[in-house]
Amino acid sequence: MEKGGRKVLGKGLRALIPQGTESSPKEGGVILCPVEKLRPNEDQPRQAFDEAKLRELAESIRANGVMQPILVRRLDGGGYQIIAGERRWRAARMAGLAAVPAMVKEASGTRMLELALIENLQREDLNPLEEAEAYRQLVEEHGLTQEELSARVGKQRSTVANTLRLLKLPEEVRRMLLTGELSMGHARALLSLGSAAEQLALARRIVSGKLSVRSTEDTVRSRPGAAAAKKSSKTRRYGPAEQRLVEELQRRLATKVEISSRRRGGKIVIHYFGLEELDRVVNVILGN
Structure with a gap:
């Protein structure tokens, strides 16, 4: 009208x-x-x-x-x-x-925060890292247990726990996950690696080589000494000086480093993933 x-x-x-x-x-x-x-x-x-x-x-x-x-x-x-x-x-x-x-x-x-999280989860709008950070806030800042959280968001406790583990990844890897360069599947494979340096090195390789989740999982399983490394990582203990040296080498080389000391010497083991990663590590050592 x-x-x-x-x-x-x-x-x-x-x-x-x-x-x-x-x-x-x-x-x-x-x-x-x-x-x-x-x-x-x-x-x-x-x-x-x-x-x-x-x-x-x-x-x-x-x-x-x-x-x-x-x-x-x-x-x-x-x-x-x-x-x-x-x-x-x-x-x-x-x-x-x-x-x-x-x-x-x-x-x-x-x-x-609960309502915002639930609404985004229902719409599948959240990046895995955003979801992990929301879980962290609810647990650490608002006092929910993982059991309470899993009940409220309608997910299994193991799923909540695995999502929270994403926050333990190195900062650069978390940034890749946030921007979508890495998927949740990639992140799960990276979490099975023993050190932040290994995680960062493989994450860079995933992005540069556009590796699928399946290829990433195969790389993790087939890396040299994977089974032995998993077993020895639980028993190896470094003294304070060695620990600082290992951490500094891993930070500079962005890959896993191990030190084995003996009475009259020892050895330093530097891990790498593929020839491209080897070239990068060598260039860092040579200062190129």
């Missing part, structure tokens, strides 16, 4: 949303919230946003609007903090929307 030359809204989003307003929202109610009054959650699990996919979502929102309300909680100083839906909020701003549908939820810090 027309009234005074302007089209009257029919069964659009405003007609479908209950009559909560931005100034008087009710728990669980949906409001139209100005985008500038929404604040992202610094602790939310999702840390990486693909710009190309954001632009695609922005185009969809420009054409169809935001189909699913963003989950938010009220802030004491005014405005709202996003619990789940930051990607939709970013895309809506990119699309030029002035307001977005939002569902108001009262939630503590712990519950807020």
Whole structure:
């Protein structure tokens, strides 16, 4: 219908949303919230946003609007903090929307992180490392046990424990996992290696050689002395001076190093994966 030359809204989003307003929202109610009054959650699990996919979502929102309300909680100083839906909020701003549908939820810090994590897991939006960091926050900062966490996210405790182990990988390897250069399958294979230096060396080889998960697993199983290394790693103990030397060599060479001391000498063993890795190690030693 027309009234005074302007089209009257029919069964659009405003007609479908209950009559909560931005100034008087009710728990669980949906409001139209100005985008500038929404604040992202610094602790939310999702840390990486693909710009190309954001632009695609922005185009969809420009054409169809935001189909699913963003989950938010009220802030004491005014405005709202996003619990789940930051990607939709970013895309809506990119699309030029002035307001977005939002569902108001009262939630503590712990519950807020849980909701954000669960929503992202259900949508399969999280990178494995983002998932691991969210688990860590819930366990270390909010006091959940791994059993409680597994029950709340609907995953087996072993799955939660294995995901948390990703945080033990070297920083460079974690960065590869976060950017998608390495998959969860690659990471699982790397975790079976005995040292951070080995993990880093093989991770670099995976990326440069575009190794599949199967090839990576085969490399781990077939590396020289794999069985013996697994057994000896439990029994070898270094003195303080040797330990510092091993760690320094591994840091500089980015590969596994072992020292075997005897009464009148000893030997240093430097591990490598393939000829390309050998060339790299030799160049480091020669200072090239």
